[in-house]
Amino acid sequence: MSTQPQLKILPLGGYGEVGRNMTALELDGAIMVIDCGLMFPESDMPGVDLVLPNYRYLIENQDRLVGYFITHGHEDHHGALPFVLPQAPAPVYATRLTRGLIEVKLKEHRQLGGAQLITIEPGERIQAGPFVVEPFRVAHSIPDAVGFAVETPLGLVIHTGEYKFDLTPVSGEPTDIHRLAEYGRRGVVALLSDSTNAERAGHTPSESLVRDALERVFERAEGRIILATFASNISRVQEVINVAELYDRKLGLVGRSMESNGEMALELGYLSAEAGTLLGLKELDRLPDDEVVICCTGSQGEPTSALTRMAEGTHPRVTLRPGDTVVLSATPIPGNEELVHRTLDNLFRQGVDVLYQALVPVHVSGHASREELKLMLRLTQPRYFVPAGGEYRMLVLHGRLAQEMGMTPDRILVVESGEVVQIDDQGARREGQVPGDYIFVDGSGVGDVGEAVLRERRRLSQSGFLLATVCLDPDDRAASQVALQTRGCVYLPEAEGLMEELRQAVLSLLQSSQAGRAGLEEQIVRRLGELVTERLRRRPLILAQVFSAD
């Protein structure tokens, strides 16, 4: 067989969807994994708690795993580790802050014990099996983010992680343009680059834009300021601290993840505040309103989060009042619009002043827009390009952007999760398939709930169910007991007439039918279905069970 080096790129998650980012590289039999993220369920996945990439390939090939390399501390890049690591163990490489956030998650799932975490730094060279991996600095909406340059006999493979070319980031360093230029000169065989903003023209504004907007908010606000953002957006929290200090306000962190992330980031030095700036809520309550800032969770309208409960007037420790200014320093993740709008409406109902993206530029994206994507392509001048991290249309648009820059279509590989890319000295091609579908987490179950159960849930959510139970008297069917149970279909107190009609229909079926138990069940389901459709034009899930003494 050929001894030519062969490189495989396995897009395990995040290709054709936003979230659950996971890419594996395979070389000389060894496998390295870049990111291990989760996704939050979409609206057609009722009852699902989390969505993981399908990591069966990693379980089956765990003897060949040389390590997990995590680009940054967002859950869609590391949140699957507590599920994946126990079944496919390998060392986890991450920068300090990212490692801190991973530890918080692993501890939550009681999986910290067995994990081997290794702290890395940009510029370092890490040998992992046949791979030499160099993390490089990128600017994103969380500090200490990196991309990875992986040395292979075919050239460098560059995975950008998530980035923007913010030249004036508020905390942390800008994306390392010099290093990327150097990679480009050395020779990049494949670039995998973040596609999230491939629909967006121009250049994503710098985080410093938010800084300016926040200063204007603080200047005007006469009462308390309550600001909600992602708990992981530590750069944003730092900015709020900085502006609070500038305007002589004290700040409290509210919400479970805001508090735990804040604590960890302070400990590691990724958040800094003057002594006395950060206070508990009790201490803040003693200050005049115009000296108070509360930084909290809930920017996505999550039902049990701090801001949502404040908006509903049910937060145990913070009661909003006229004079307060509430700032929503985030935009809704697609799918969350309704929840966010509901929270905004409820905030207005509390009589507070509400500022959000539609009114004031209090948020900027952490992802590169089209001109920046072009800059990345230009700097790294890759031989092959695989658009990463994005819904399918974003991958295609990112690919077309590369084409507009002169790359020929054969060098651009738009793949969805599970579609393997092979590269050797003959070229690159889509070849082979690994599992790329979803693994659902529901309660304590991982992977047991699939499309079949979701179909039942969707059906139940539309019209509920109707179940008929018959205790058959084999001698005198007219004397049989018939009971109906229904939920989610009709309002029972007002549907007694219909229920009685359905019961009678079952009874008369019993008397006229000669069928045995199984046949009877089928007949009952059919008859009830006809009647319910006729009376209600609804399609509940209908079940029948027949018992008999014999």
Added chain:
Amino acid sequence: MSTQPQLKILPLGGYGEVGRNMTALELDGAIMVIDCGLMFPESDMPGVDLVLPNYRYLIENQDRLVGYFITHGHEDHHGALPFVLPQAPAPVYATRLTRGLIEVKLKEHRQLGGAQLITIEPGERIQAGPFVVEPFRVAHSIPDAVGFAVETPLGLVIHTGEYKFDLTPVSGEPTDIHRLAEYGRRGVVALLSDSTNAERAGHTPSESLVRDALERVFERAEGRIILATFASNISRVQEVINVAELYDRKLGLVGRSMESNGEMALELGYLSAEAGTLLGLKELDRLPDDEVVICCTGSQGEPTSALTRMAEGTHPRVTLRPGDTVVLSATPIPGNEELVHRTLDNLFRQGVDVLYQALVPVHVSGHASREELKLMLRLTQPRYFVPAGGEYRMLVLHGRLAQEMGMTPDRILVVESGEVVQIDDQGARREGQVPGDYIFVDGSGVGDVGEAVLRERRRLSQSGFLLATVCLDPDDRAASQVALQTRGCVYLPEAEGLMEELRQAVLSLLQSSQAGRAGLEEQIVRRLGELVTERLRRRPLILAQVFSAD
């Protein structure tokens, strides 16, 4: 009692929500209704087909009803008529096109027979009870839209309907600025003005912007052009026809509502095309690709619509192919983002070129932005202002806009559906309440499904149900039959072990318990709940029923 005139404004729907617009005015005991719309269900209303305003007040006071005045032909302004009219009949006043669209709807619901429809024109004065109503022209995203100026002894009440100050509309006339200025001079006691875009700064672009974008699309496209928009957006369809004719293309209308609305609008003269421009699909199939345009439904990703099925490759008559250009000439209504994005992704998977708002300005809003809202307030100089038609935050922002223009807060009345405004020579105030909540349509049921049933559906959608049936042997409980039925909770083929465990738990409960039938059911539900929580950390709806021979 006082013989002073008293005016009541009853916001029956659309105040604090988008859709189901309905406002009643009450004077000298007479009631006139402006708009009678429906709303599409939000994501927490599973299984609901349509959402109506609560029209109980109209039913109870039908002897005092003098008429329904409909501002324009969108369903959120007239779609509730087929439900409301039979129970609270009164003449329906509408302009020609609006009347045509109402007739289509009434016919669908077999309610056209009893309805009394009266065609009106801008500038006409209609006497209805004590009200003199004058429709005035407004520009919106559908032709033949009007607002209403209602003469009362206290001054004019102006309801804007939905409008923008488009000075170069593509079809129809611009909003009648002169008439509005005249009303302002005559004296407006109350202005009710559309708040949909109260979050948006500046001036909504003219529909002619879309015209320019479409021309560029047609110039570039080498194959077929498939364009999706709202079937009711007849102005947009007209534009597409115009551009098609300019570029020597023929056009087909695809999708049930696109075809029926198109037919009606052609008949009434609100759509016009040269002979031979509009063709059936069979005729289009015979033409070269670069002479074909298809104008279809599905711009919101609705699951069974034309565009969605084309994107999935399941449309019976249109199969997409590389070379086609698909244009999405609409933006997602909040809540529809996921569906629209899914359709876009599927279109890209078909290999076609896809153009949409993020890439090309192929859509503009039909609603006035903040500078236009200010113009309306300035022109009409109302004594009192009631922000209409919008989610709560939009109403508040619209109210604040009036305040910024110098209106004192006591003259601005932000109300939600159901909160009555009373105006007399003493002033205006919120006083009284009418039903303002939702009426759900589900199948053939109107109003029978309420919050209780929806709560069950939401619960079922999360974890399904588990139902235990016991046929009790009163002499030997160990010999009782126990059966479990479950859906939407676990994947049954893999949960046999758990099911058997649950069954055994019920059996051993039977043997240990001395409780009678009702007590037993309660104990079973509790025990199963504990076990399921422990094993799965899921919370299905749990039911138990016990039968016994005695």
